[in-house]
Amino acid sequence: DAxxxxxxxxxxxxxxxxxxxxxxxxxxxxxxxxxxxTMMRGLELLIYFNNNVPIDDSGMPxxxxxxxxxxxxxxTLKIQPSEPRDSAVYFCxxxxxxxxxxxxxxxxxxxxx
Amino acid sequence: xxxxxxxxxxxxxxxxxxxxxxxxxxDSASNYFPWYKQELGKGPxxxxxxxxxxxxxxxxxxxxxxxxxxxxFSLHITETQPEDSAVYFCxxxxxxxxxxxxxxxxxxxxxx
Numbered sequence: 001d002a003x004x005x006x007x008x009x010x011x012x013x014x015x016x017x018x019x020x021x022x023x024x025x026x027x028x029x030x031x032x033x034x035x036x037x038t039m040m041r042g043l044e045l046l047i048y049f050n051n052n053v054p055i056d057d058s059g060m061p062x063x064x065x066x067x068x069x070x071x072x073x074x075x076t077l078k079i080q081p082s083e084p085r086d087s088a089v090y091f092c093x094x095x096x097x098x099x100x101x102x103x104x105x106x107x108x109x110x111x112x113x
Numbered sequence: 114x115x116x117x118x119x120x121x122x123x124x125x126x127x128x129x130x131x132x133x134x135x136x137x138x139x140d141s142a143s144n145y146f147p148w149y150k151q152e153l154g155k156g157p158x159x160x161x162x163x164x165x166x167x168x169x170x171x172x173x174x175x176x177x178x179x180x181x182x183x184x185x186f187s188l189h190i191t192e193t194q195p196e197d198s199a200v201y202f203c204x205x206x207x208x209x210x211x212x213x214x215x216x217x218x219x220x221x222x223x224x225x
Contacts, residue, residue: 033212033213035215042216042218043218045211048211056212058211091157093156098145098206098208098210098211098212098213099145099164099206099207099208101147101162102147102159102213104149104157105156106154106156107155107156
């Protein structure tokens, strides 16, 4: 298996632009998680899905952030409009459930200028 | 909700020494405690985990201990090697709660 695949690896965008991050989980995993990593705040849970259904989105910073999982093999995290404080590394992870080891992707490094 | 505290934030050891990283959690219902290793430019990778029905678990040079009464768990690495240098994260969660909540991480440096 190729593992969890995230794209793009790097994204540089101007403030106010829309950004879409993509994730392909491991085939057979039924849980998918989006985390954000910064030096100041560490790894923060943004949202997670079970069987394509959002279960907890309380970590989504504000209405500018949205996430979808239209099917078991694809998820997106969208930021519109983007702001400089959104600059971070965004990780997607998948697993067989909350209480099993998560496999993380390589992350998307987002820079908003 | 769950809150996970991790100490120390940085740890420097000589090759061959042991390293210990400690975490405390706040939600007594938490029953799953994994540890992740993150190398530069990569995503965190699961190295070992423990569930609340077990007090200790070993896998070669790494071990994890859990004290549910004190809400405390630790990672022990013996005979450290330069390739153990990385950032280590502890985490906790339970079935009725949200997904894994992570500690802030420990940067381990092993010098030869």
